[in-house]
Amino acid sequence: MSVTETAVENVATERMLSAQSRTRLVNIAIPLGTAVALLLIWQIGVRVFEVPIYIAPAPTDVLHVFQTDFALLLRNFWPTFLESLAGFFIGNMAAILIAVAFVHSRLVERAFFPIAVFINTIPILAIAPILVLIFGPGMTAKVVIAALICFFPTLVNMVRGLQSVSPQTLELARILSASKSEVFWKIRLPSSLPFLFSALKIASTTCVIGAIVGEWIGANVGLGALIIESTFNFRSPLLYATVFVSSGLSVLLFASVTIAEKLIVRW
Amino acid sequence: MAASLNRASVKFGNFTALRDISLDIEAGDFWTILGPSGCGKSTMLRLVSDLVPPASGTVEILGKTTEAARLAREFAFVFQDATLLPWRSALKNVELPLEIGRKRGINIPTGERSPRELLELVGLKGREDALPHELSGGMRQRVAIARALVCQPKLLLMDEPFGALDEMTRDHLNLQLLDIWRETGTTILFVTHSIPEAIFLGQKVLMLKANPGRVKDVVEVDLPFPREIALRDTPQFNSYCARLRALLEDC
Numbered sequence: 380m381s382v383t384e385t386a387v388e389n390v391a392t393e394r395m396l397s398a399q400s401r402t403r404l405v406n407i408a409i410p411l412g413t414a415v416a417l418l419l420i421w422q423i424g425v426r427v428f429e430v431p432i433y434i435a436p437a438p439t440d441v442l443h444v445f446q447t448d449f450a451l452l453l454r455n456f457w458p459t460f461l462e463s464l465a466g467f468f469i470g471n472m473a474a475i476l477i478a479v480a481f482v483h484s485r486l487v488e489r490a491f492f493p494i495a496v497f498i499n500t501i502p503i504l505a506i507a508p509i510l511v512l513i514f515g516p517g518m519t520a521k522v523v524i525a526a527l528i529c530f531f532p533t534l535v536n537m538v539r540g541l542q543s544v545s546p547q548t549l550e551l552a553r554i555l556s557a558s559k560s561e562v563f564w565k566i567r568l569p570s571s572l573p574f575l576f577s578a579l580k581i582a583s584t585t586c587v588i589g590a591i592v593g594e595w596i597g598a599n600v601g602l603g604a605l606i607i608e609s610t611f612n613f614r615s616p617l618l619y620a621t622v623f624v625s626s627g628l629s630v631l632l633f634a635s636v637t638i639a640e641k642l643i644v645r646w
Numbered sequence: 647m648a649a650s651l652n653r654a655s656v657k658f659g660n661f662t663a664l665r666d667i668s669l670d671i672e673a674g675d676f677w678t679i680l681g682p683s684g685c686g687k688s689t690m691l692r693l694v695s696d697l698v699p700p701a702s703g704t705v706e707i708l709g710k711t712t713e714a715a716r717l718a719r720e721f722a723f724v725f726q727d728a729t730l731l732p733w734r735s736a737l738k739n740v741e742l743p744l745e746i747g748r749k750r751g752i753n754i755p756t757g758e759r760s761p762r763e764l765l766e767l768v769g770l771k772g773r774e775d776a777l778p779h780e781l782s783g784g785m786r787q788r789v790a791i792a793r794a795l796v797c798q799p800k801l802l803l804m805d806e807p808f809g810a811l812d813e814m815t816r817d818h819l820n821l822q823l824l825d826i827w828r829e830t831g832t833t834i835l836f837v838t839h840s841i842p843e844a845i846f847l848g849q850k851v852l853m854l855k856a857n858p859g860r861v862k863d864v865v866e867v868d869l870p871f872p873r874e875i876a877l878r879d880t881p882q883f884n885s886y887c888a889r890l891r892a893l894l895e896d897c
């Protein structure tokens with residue numbers, strides 16, 4: 380490539396970059412502005428129509444709870460965080476290992492895939508009480524529920540990812556006389572990573588739902604328990620604050636997965 | 647003899663893709679293969695490279711069975727799309743054949759040239775760390791050629807490697823391939839759809855005909871090496887084109 384060509388390309392990339400950063404700024408500013416406007420409408424609406432605080436607290440009421448009850452929120456945040464995280468790892472790990480078994484043996488797939496589909500069709504709300512009965516009111520039941528909710532999307536995506544290798548790439552492997560394990564480690568597993576990460580993004584938010592549902596049914600700590608408690612005691616500002624913390628947890632996990640994906644899947 | 651086929655046939659179920667192919671390919675030759683679409687050109691390369699078995703007849707590479715030749719890395723294949731692993735840099739892609747089998751203690755033949763030097767040979771010095779999606783189509787194909795050369799194969803099988811490239815890039819890579827052929831002395835079997843490309847590159851043009859795939863003719867191209875692009879404007883070149891076009895039309 381000649382020098383002028385490179386220079387022209389550089390200028391072009393720079394222009395593209397500045398245009399990109401401008402659109403990125405607009406992309407952030409528009410939803411942020413909208414959110415602020417909605418909060419303002421909410422605040423003014425609640426005050427103007429004098430809505431009782433237990434029906435709909437104003438944003439400032441919720442903010443106040445974050446100051447006064449921060450320790451309470453934090454004390455209930457950690458259990459849910461740990462349950463979600465443990466469920467995330469266990470559920471996805473199981474899904475990945477079973478997907479590997481499926482791809483290596485059609486017999487295993489034929490035997491277990493229908494069962495996996497069946498388990499997936501049971502609504503999590505229906506199966507959660509059963510699991511709490513089995514595992515007791517401790518953390519275990521919540522971890523199992525969170526793991527269960529992560530399992531199926533990851534299984535399906537991982538199987539697809541491991542099978543996403545093009546026939547020509549497999550022919551290349553055969554011409555190089557690659558062994559089955561070399562095909563797996565050098566070709567199939569890396570090919571599956573983009574599929575795996577899209578499943579992990581789903582799992583990063585659903586595992587929080589699983590943990591909270593588990594806490595609704597039987598727990599005295601955790602964000603789920605706090606949601607139930609503040610609802611029954613008409614402590615609406617605390618309820619709203621707990622909901623915000625829950626979604627904050629999901630966002631935290633989702634962002635971590637997205638960052639990991641950016642670092643690992645660079646192609 | 648680099649490869650010899652003796653009355654080799656290939657069947658897919660009841661469908662006969664190739665019938666009674668007999669060919670002797672001398673070591674160091676450059677053969678190009680032409681034929682109507684679907685006549686079995688790719689199948690022939692896949693037969694030679696042990697990807698499909700012969701239904702009858704025999705195929706030998708350097709006096710060995712195709713399987714023994716594959717295990718000894720006597721041949722390499724370049725596909726139409728480069729088939730690079732997208733998560734590996736250009737250099738890592740070229741190194742792939744050296745990694746496969748190393749842990750199992752298999753003796754992998756390595757050429758005199760290192761992967762880095764091979765990338766330089768195909769004109770990609772400085773792009774060693776680029777990922778495939780950062781390279782153009784022609785560059786990717788050159789990485790694939792470098793990868794094919796890394797075990798110093800005695801036979802190079804190429805299935806329309808430049809089919810998806812523009813005219814200019816194609817000309818450039820044709821010249822580069824002839825240089826590589828001269829320098830390495832490897833035997834090349836090159837499938838193409840383009841009559842001028844087949845004549846420009848080949849010492850011999852193998853014409854296949856369809857239904858079932860058979861050898862129609864082998865045309866010796868008596869044009870001097872080293873060949874330049876300007877060769878294409880000469881009357882001899884054009885008469886070869888006319889002759890092959892006529893052959894192809896009554897396939």
Ligand SMILES: Nc1ncnc2c1ncn2[C@@H]1O[C@H](COP(=O)(O)OP(=O)(O)OP(=O)(O)O)[C@@H](O)[C@H]1O
Nearest residue numbers: 658661663681682683684685686687688689690839
């Ligand atoms: N795996 C397969 N199973 C069944 N039929 C096949 C298979 N591979 C190829 N064929 C058939 O064999 C014939 C030859 O195919 P092949 O791919 O060798 O043609 P080709 O000459 O390379 O064509 P093209 O120029 O379009 O690449 C075709 O009719 C094709 O349908």
Ligand SMILES: [Mg+2]
Nearest residue numbers: 687688689805
């Ligand atoms: Mg073909």
